[in-house]
Amino acid sequence: MTTVVVFNVAREPAAAQVLADGRLVWPARKLPAGEDDHAALAVAVGLAASDLVGITLGQGDPGWAAARGTSEVVRVADVTVGDDDGATAAALAAAVAEVDGAELVVIGDSEHHPGLAPALAGYLGWPVVLAATSAVRIGSDVEATRRAGRVEETVSVPIPAVIAVAAATEESSPPGMKAMLAARRLPVRDVTAADLGIAAVPAFEPTLTSLPSSTTARLIGGDPLQAATELVKALRAEGVLE
Amino acid sequence: MTTTWLVVTDPLDLCALGRLVPGLPVDSIVIGDRALADSSARTGVRSVHWIEPVEGVPADAYAAAAADIVLGAAPGLVATTATAPASRAVVGVVAARCRASVLSGVTGVSEAGDALEVTGGAAGNAVVATWEVSGPLCAFIAPADEAPAPGVAVGLTPHPDAAPRPSRVTVSAAAVASGLADAARVVGVGRGLRSRADLAMVEALAGSLDAELACSMPLAEDLGWLPKDRFVGRSGQQVSPRLYLAVGLSGAPQHLQGVRGAKVIVAVNSDPEAAIFRAADYGIVGDLYEVVPALTAVLASD
Numbered sequence: 027m028t029t030v031v032v033f034n035v036a037r038e039p040a041a042a043q044v045l046a047d048g049r050l051v052w053p054a055r056k057l058p059a060g061e062d063d064h065a066a067l068a069v070a071v072g073l074a075a076s077d078l079v080g081i082t083l084g085q086g087d088p089g090w091a092a093a094r095g096t097s098e099v100v101r102v103a104d105v106t107v108g109d110d111d112g113a114t115a116a117a118l119a120a121a122v123a124e125v126d127g128a129e130l131v132v133i134g135d136s137e138h139h140p141g142l143a144p145a146l147a148g149y150l151g152w153p154v155v156l157a158a159t160s161a162v163r164i165g166s167d168v169e170a171t172r173r174a175g176r177v178e179e180t181v182s183v184p185i186p187a188v189i190a191v192a193a194a195t196e197e198s199s200p201p202g203m204k205a206m207l208a209a210r211r212l213p214v215r216d217v218t219a220a221d222l223g224i225a226a227v228p229a230f231e232p233t234l235t236s237l238p239s240s241t242t243a244r245l246i247g248g249d250p251l252q253a254a255t256e257l258v259k260a261l262r263a264e265g266v267l268e
Numbered sequence: 269m270t271t272t273w274l275v276v277t278d279p280l281d282l283c284a285l286g287r288l289v290p291g292l293p294v295d296s297i298v299i300g301d302r303a304l305a306d307s308s309a310r311t312g313v314r315s316v317h318w319i320e321p322v323e324g325v326p327a328d329a330y331a332a333a334a335a336d337i338v339l340g341a342a343p344g345l346v347a348t349t350a351t352a353p354a355s356r357a358v359v360g361v362v363a364a365r366c367r368a369s370v371l372s373g374v375t376g377v378s379e380a381g382d383a384l385e386v387t388g389g390a391a392g393n394a395v396v397a398t399w400e401v402s403g404p405l406c407a408f409i410a411p412a413d414e415a416p417a418p419g420v421a422v423g424l425t426p427h428p429d430a431a432p433r434p435s436r437v438t439v440s441a442a443a444v445a446s447g448l449a450d451a452a453r454v455v456g457v458g459r460g461l462r463s464r465a466d467l468a469m470v471e472a473l474a475g476s477l478d479a480e481l482a483c484s485m486p487l488a489e490d491l492g493w494l495p496k497d498r499f500v501g502r503s504g505q506q507v508s509p510r511l512y513l514a515v516g517l518s519g520a521p522q523h524l525q526g527v528r529g530a531k532v533i534v535a536v537n538s539d540p541e542a543a544i545f546r547a548a549d550y551g552i553v554g555d556l557y558e559v560v561p562a563l564t565a566v567l568a569s570d
C-alpha cells in the first residue's frame with residue numbers, strides 16, 4: 027500500500043548549456059526539478075494512503091521531494107538521465123520493484139520526455155493515465171482528470187497504476203528555507219544499478235549536435251510607431267494578415 | 269526482417285509518416301473510430317490494423333492489445349507523435365516489451381547500415397541532434413505540416429477481439445467553443461497588463477487584426493479578467509492560428525504548449541530576456557502600453 031513519486035528525472039531545456047559550436051552540455055551533478063514535478067508531488071501526497079516514497083536517479087535532489095512530503099527517498103546513484111526515455115524507464119521500474127508494497131506510481135508527464143511515463147508503465151506492466159491534472163482514490167481505483175481537446179474527461183483505472191501528471195502552472199508556494207533544511211535530515215537510500223540487477227549504462231546522448239539555422243526571434247527596434255510599422259510590413263510579407 | 273509501424277489514435281499521428289525511412293513499407297495500428305481508420309488507409313501505408321474502442325472505454329485501455337499486434341511482427345521502428353495519450357501508451361508497452369530505445373522530437377529517420385540514424389531537436393530544439401540507434405526504436409515524431417495526400421485505400425484488418433484493460437472514461441465537462449480553436453489570428457495577453465480596464469487596449473488591437481482574444485491561465489483562473497475558455501496553455505485551449513501575437517506574456521512553458529501549432533508567433537515584452545522571445549519569430553522589446561496602441565494605429569491606417 028505504498029505510493030511512489032518519481033521526480034527529478036526530466037531534463038528541462040533551461041538546464042542545458044548550448045556552446046557556440048553547437049555542443050550541448052547538461053548539468054553533471056544536479057538537475058533542477060522538472061516543470062511537472064511539483065504537480066506530481068502534490069497529486070502523490072493526496073493519493074498516498076500511508077507512506078510516500080520518492081524515487082530519483084543520480085542527479086536528483088532528495089531534499090527537494092522530502093521538503094514536499096515524501097517520507098523516504100530511494101536514489102539510483104549511478105544512473106543518470108539521457109535522451110532515451112526507454113533506458114530511464116527501465117531503471118526507474120527496477121527501483122519501483124525494490125519498494126515494498128508499491129502499488130501506485132505518480133510521475134511528472136514532461137513534454138520533453140513523452141515516452142518516459144508510458145515506458146515506465148510498460149516495464150511495470152501496469153495501466154497508465156497520461157496528462158492527468160488531478161487524481162483521487164475511489165476504492166481500489168484511481169480516478170484521474172485530464173483535458174482532451176475541448177473536453178475534460180475522467181479516466182478510472184484499477185490500482186496498481188501509473189499516473190503521469192502535467193502541471194498547469196508553475197509551483198505557487200514552494201517550501202520555505204526551514205522546510206528545506208529539515209528535509210535534509212530525512213532518510214535517503216542510495217542504491218546502484220547492480221543492486222537492482224540492471225546494467226549501469228551511460229546516459230544515451232547524440233553522436234552529433236549542431237545549432238539550428240535560426241534560434242531566436244527577429245527583434246525589431248526603434249520607437250514604438252517605427253517598430254510597429256516595420257512589424258506590420260514583415261507580417262504582410264509572411265502572408266498572415268490577409 | 270523487421271517492420272516499421274505507425275501508431276494512430278489521433279489524426280495528427282498521420283503527419284508523422286513523411287518523416288519515416290523513405291521507401292520502407294509502413295504498417296499502421298489504429299485505435300479509434302472508422303473515420304480515423306479510413307484516413308489512415310489512404311495515406312500510402314501497407315496495412316491498417318484497426319481496433320475500435322467500446323463506448324466508455326478510453327483508447328489507452330487498448331494499449332497492450334495494440335502492442336501485441338505490433339510485437340507479433342518484429343518491429344524495428346515504431347513511430348507516432350506525442351499528441352495523444354493513447355498513442356504514447358501503446359509506444360510505452362511496445363518499448364518495454366522489446367527493450368526499445370525511445371526518442372522524442374524526431375524529425376527524420378534513415379538507415380545507416382544495420383543501424384538507424386535519427387535526427388531531431390534536443391533541449392527544446394536548442395540544437396539539432398543526431399543519434400545512432402542499433403536496436404529497435406520507438407520514435408515520437410515532430411509532426412510534419414500535413415498528412416500525406418489521400419491516395420488509394422488499403423483494406424482494413426479489424427481486431428474485434430482486442431481486449432481492453434479495465435478502465436472507464438467519462439466526459440465531465442465539455443468546454444464551450446470560444447472560437448479560438450479555429451481562429452486564423454489570435455492576440456494573447458498575460459500578466460504584463462496592469463489592470464482589467466487595460467484589456468480594452470488589447471481588444472482594440474485584436475479588433476484591428478480581426479483576431480480572437482486569448483490570455484494566460486492566471487488572467488482567467490486567478491484574476492477572472494477573461495472567461496476560462498479564453499486561456500491558452502497546456503491545460504487550456506490549444507490553438508493553431510496563422511498569427512499568434514503575445515502581449516505581455518513571459519513565455520511560461522505551460523502557455524507555450526498551447527500555441528505550438530501557430531505558424532508565426534510575435535512577442536511584445538519589455539524584458540529582452542523573456543522566454544517568449546525564444547519561441548517567437550518576431551519580437552518588439554518595449555512597453556506594451558506604447559507598442560500596442562502603435563500597432564493598432566498602424567493597422568488602422570493601412
